[in-house]
Amino acid sequence: MKIKYDTKKRLVEQIFLLEILKGLKLTLKRLFSKPVTVQYPKEKKPLFPGFRGRHALIRDPKTKAAKCVACMRCATVCPSRCIRIRFSKDDETGARKLESYEIDALRCIFCGYCEEVCPVNAVVLTEEYEYSDYTRDPFHFDMERLLKNWDDFLEKKKMEPEKYLNPYLRPRGLPVGELPVGKRVEVPEEWTMEGQVIWKDGKAVSAKEADC
């Protein structure tokens, strides 16, 4: 498709600077329209659930400890290799016991792979993004720090831990059968594969409704 444009000006336009006056009119109009900016530290935009922010280890409400089972999947998948896990092995049962869990947040690239592969919903990226500091040490999260991050986050969200559903704990639109047991949490219907949305008559409706 050849673009057609006509940039030749008629004499009237040339003399009376019509196109410049139009531009001036637009800026004058915008002078009286409402600014779209957000005054950041005072007002904050609400984040969408699933924002990939500060890391946390979910505290198990029953045991009060991390849910991590030291399967090493997160450490394996991490592209920047910023997760370090140490565990000990019970000789009798063969069960793994988590010794330490460290995340170097300065190395992290916040891709969210760790929470996606975690089979038990233990590690999570919370919706916290304001945690800058003057030194490097505070960004080396050890297990206590990560658990505290989770507590802080819950306190901020004022939500029961069970009710909080991070979409990455349970990616939207995947069949339940393909997920590990730990991820089969209850989600709104729109998030399941059965309830996925399609477009119909100028509105997004779930495919189920559209069928009938």
Place this chain on the structure above:
Amino acid sequence: MVHLSWYLTVSAMLFCIGVFGFLTRRNIIMMLLSIELMLNSVNLNLAAMSHYMEDIRGQVLVFFIIAVAAAEAAIGLGIVVTLFRNYRSVYTEDITILKG
């Protein structure tokens, strides 16, 4: 009361400074600047005379001299630029094409 000869003295001294500069500087631009100095001294001379003679003619002449000075600067500096382009220098000892 400022006497006329005071003006003339100042003008004469300024002119001689201009002459000295013109004769001794290596840089052609500075030589031209010295000429401006001399022209200024002449201007002062004319303006003072005209004032003390209660006539306007001298000052009209000053006006013309300023106009001519502008022309002179334009041409002179044009020549300097051309010289610089051809010889990469604005020093009198480098530009000896007439000496052969």
Place this chain on the structure above:
Amino acid sequence: MPENKTDLKETTREEMAYEPYTIAMGPQHPATHGVLKLDLELDGETILDCKPTVGFLHRGVEKLAENMSYAQTLPLTDRLDYIASMANNVAYSIAVEKLLGIEVPLRAKYIRTIVMEMARLTGHLLWLATHALDIGAMTVFLYCFRERENLLDMFEEICGARLTTSYTCIGGVRQDVTGHFLESLYSFTEDFPSKIAEYETLIDKNRIWLKRTQGVGVVSAEDAVSLGLTGPTLRGSGVEYDVRKHMPYDAYPYVDFEVPVGSKGDVYDRYRCRMEEMHQSNSIIRQCIEALPKGPIRAPDAPDLVMPYARQKRVVADATFASGVIKLMEDTEHFIEGDVYVSAEVPKGELGFYFVSDGRGVPYRMHIRSPSYIHIGALPFLCKGQMVADVIAIIGSVDVVLGECDR
């Protein structure tokens, strides 16, 4: 100022030899769009020679990729063209899918097309913003960012990040879109043409804008192809080459759109091309939303995220924690030896990935054909004989991102 004794020595004529006036534009310069350095040789304000220096942002993505699984490299592609990272994700994914021979479900294809076009809009909006700012129209910059923010918000809604999206995965997308996302995007597309009209009011016919852009940085169709220019930069010269049309991928065969091409190949033509492309992208997004089918969003045979490094048994459901369904299989159909080159049309041009595989889950060699790299390489050709102010306009019009250039 105390004068140093050594300064007083007579300088000889030879020492005063003429040297052209050179200016180092960058690596820290407001108009080089990153850490690009241009050594300009000037005669007055006319450019005699222009020598670009790149590599300040070289991170060795290609070497990194040789030591990571295919899935792990995907987040790194966010950092190539960080202005439209979604497009890089898609381009990388289709390349890997071609290599592994994976067919993507239709719904995922449509979603990918939507996000790719959204990425094109974000890319073009930022391009217009900075291009206009370079030429001095400051207000267009902020108007463009107003819309770009909306798009980034939508990215945040579907993948949890605004810039480093990592949204796609090999064999599909990482998660489904929501109804809210579709509705807000659809209403955005309804408004967007009026927003484009607003930018055009300020610059399109403005005499200063025309003077600054018309006849500047002209590149003929033949030269443009020979220089390897792609994307709108090439199409501005009148060559109708668009990977979306020539080698269709994802849902592009199913949507109806046109490829705008210019005629003269100057800055203004490239500008017009991108403006028209924004209209086209807008219409593609609308068509895709309207035709979005239901179905899975990941291919059933897509490799697991924690992919083995060597040719091994592939685990579909985790043996330890799944409900008992354990499916192990020898993975030979995916990891074959050979090489593929697949490219996609990202906002900047043709982003190609060349993979050499030796049959492991790790690429033996990955080469990224980044459009910005080629475009910066063409800058000396474009800039010669122009003026300093035109260099700014030309850099803006070829639209380069240094993250992509240096990789």
Place this chain on the structure above:
Amino acid sequence: MESLEIAKKIQEKYPDEVVSISETRGQVSVILTKDRIVEILRWLHDDPTFQFNHLADLCGVDYLGKKEVRFEVVYNLYSIPLRHSIRIRAQVPEDDCSIESVTGIWMGANWHERECYDLFGIEFMNHPDLRRILLPEGWEGHPLRKDYPLDGGGKNWSGYDEVVEKAKKLSQYDFYGIYQDPTKKTGLEDAREQD
């Protein structure tokens, strides 16, 4: 034209040059020896039946220990008017690590070849400006070779050492006068003295 057909035609015309033809997922590569590479590519570029006017990509590959000939330079060609593509792979042995430049055919090959030279150390003969491009001048080794140490070989780049040295030197000055040590000179004074 089908890619395989093109490959066959190349083989017909240059039977001695073509080493082999391979196909992966429908994409055809023609593996050539490097000697007449410019001639072949120019033929592909100019011939009206091929018209490969778009050099989509040019890169090097290092097959250390995998193949007999260590390096390959890969040309991904595409024809915009005829819409077909072919991949040419020229073998470059390690002991004669050089190949003819194709900048005369595609101007855009210039930077591709510089990159290839920079990262693989393959010399491109008759290249107008063969310098390092992504890495700084004075970098040792060619990082995309498979025998390049992943940890950098425990050696820093000389430019980095220079910067560290300079930083150390600057850190001994009291720039802002906050330490109030009369024996210490400020950096500015020292710089002035050095001038």
Place this chain on the structure above:
Amino acid sequence: MVQLLFFYFALVVIGLGLRIVTCKNPVHSVLLMLLLFFHMAGLYLLLNAEFLAAVQVIVYAGAILVLYLFVLFLVNLREEIKMSPFVQKGKWAGLVAALALLITFLRGVFNFTLGPHGQYTIEKVQQITHTKAMGEAIYTTYILPFEIAGLILLVAVIGGLALAKKEDKGA
């Protein structure tokens, strides 16, 4: 008061003049020249020639001197500062010549007598303003010289253009 002002202006003008011709850095010379022009303008004001003062600043300081600065920037200047500003041999000869000229001039100055007075008395000039007085003289009595001055300027413009124009490669 007027005498004080005169002496101030006169001394500064002489001092600046000396500094200008001996200054090593031509840019500094030009800067001092600018200052000198201001003081000259001050002297003109003392002579009731306010129009001349304004023209002095506008034309000399505002246009001609900027031209000098321009040309100075065009030529390689940083090297010049390192060299002696004077010609190698003629420095003292120039000084002697200038001094001799000064003595001659001063003799003339002290033997000087004023000619007949004209019609533009100080009161009259102040009344009709200097600008108007100048204008009347220029546009009536001196209209021909004025035209010629305009012609000279035109010639200068064309000449300057012809000199500074780069040769076309084709020609």
Place this chain on the structure above:
Amino acid sequence: MELLWILIKIIIVFTVVMIHVMYATYFERKVIGHMQVRMGPMRVGWHGVLQPIADGIKAFFKEDIIPTAADKKVFYAAPLICLISALSAVAVIPFFETFAIANINIGLLYIFAMSSLASYGVVLAGWSSNSKYSFLGGLRSSAQVISYEIAMGLSLVGVMMLAGSLNLSDIVHAQMQSSYKIYLIPQIIGFFVFVVAMFAETNRTPFDLPEAESELVAGYCTEYSGMRFALFFMAEYIGMIVMSCLAVICFLGGWSGPFEVPGIPFFWFILKAYFFIFLYYWVRATLPRYRYDQLMALGWKVLIPLALFNILLTGTIKSLIG
């Protein structure tokens, strides 16, 4: 006694101008901000009203960096030349009937002289910084100011012809007695040329090439920081104010208005001047930037012929009518 009165006038005008400069920066940021659908300064004080004070304090206490290779004397002098030449032009502006620091006969010429001096500050700043960007900025600025000064001077010749005087107060009086009350109508071409030249003289968008931030980083003031940079800034804004006042005096009838506002004799003057200052901001928010050669072409090939034509027209009409 007279001297004391002049001194008081100087102090009053200086203070008022300085406050205007401070708040001109504030309103520029506010106006342009709102035109660009953002807020502008919001932090210091209510809606950022104390921002100029904060900026001033910051500039004052900032480290004054002087490049080692700079020509120090000239480097120090350049911002002062700019500021002083801009400030001294304020002296002849009659803000209302009886109020001007110096009501001199060649007021218009005086303003020209002062505005042509401002280019020295810029050129020398560019040269003395010993930076290539500064140097280019300086050169551009001087060429621009010299070229547009001609256009500006010629555009005002029509006004001089109609008023028959170079005294600014006389020009206003002459306007009040003319048939249209303002010279805008008979001198519309001159006004157009003047407004364009006014933008160029003060180095503002779309003619802000000397400091074009996307090309020359910051042009002639690239190497300046702290107080010295603030001096350039102040000079630029004072230049804007002076040019606005000149436009008001020469074309919009100075302090005269449709009706008298009791107690505020300068009401109309200030109002009209504010309009021009707003115009500066408005244009800055709207237009792109010219290229150097295009700018020169506009000045020499469009504005100067237009101004000459205007002179011809004015002369013809004047000789025909009276």
